[in-house]
Amino acid sequence: MVYLTRKAEFAASHFYHNPDFTPEENLRTFGKCNNPNGHGHNYTLEVTVKGEVEPRSGFVVDLKQLKEVMNNEVLDAMDHRFLNKEVPEFARKIPTTENIAIAVWQRLAGKLEKARLHRVRVYETPDLFVDFYGED
């Protein structure tokens, strides 16, 4: 088994708010992140796939295809967007780094030929990242 990781960057804005909470609960739980006008990050995405090396090509996955899937399914939807307002998953779910990693996984799973998705890592800043390994 060989693991391959492809990196991408996207910039987006978001805010944290649960409509079931009172304004006080929202502020207490989410602090500055509750500002309804949003704030932004430069996110770094790392997608790791795994598989056996195909003897004829020497590839685990065709990187060109992986890059296209990441562009089409994730970056086109999230880059330079206000996540709460423009990405359907976050109409109801709070766009935390945890939920972004899960959404990226769900967008990619099933779209990859041959290689299997191993891990999605999303950096919100260089000091904070989330890993999602699927529903295990």
Next chain:
Amino acid sequence: MKAHLTRRYMFSASHRLHSDAMSVEENLAIYGKCNNPHGHGHNYALEVTVSGPVDERTGMVCNLVDLDGFVRREVLARYDLQNLNMTPEFSKTVPTTENLCVEIFQILQQGFRLAHLERVRIGETMLNSFEYAGGAEIRK
């Protein structure tokens, strides 16, 4: 759904690698420059990984304010801008980054209850890093 969250913290400290169980020559042979009696320092990069189900109400594994507060109080306040050899835990144990990893893992495991502690990773320099998961296999 379960996710892993990693937070990085920086701290600076000095140490000297020296074991009382070894002769002067052995210490010098094993630790080299790190055996300098006056010590030396590093900017340590500490990564703490916790895991757990993502709370549907908050979208979080745990609230970062709680994790940051705990690490600041229990780890950074203890080690940042200190000489590690002067702390009780390293009066007898050599303050290698291996031992520091284990020590910090234990502080977190015993005191932080709001998510499951997965691992502690410490970058001693840009070229060296150490990881400890309490004996468990480290998931990559």
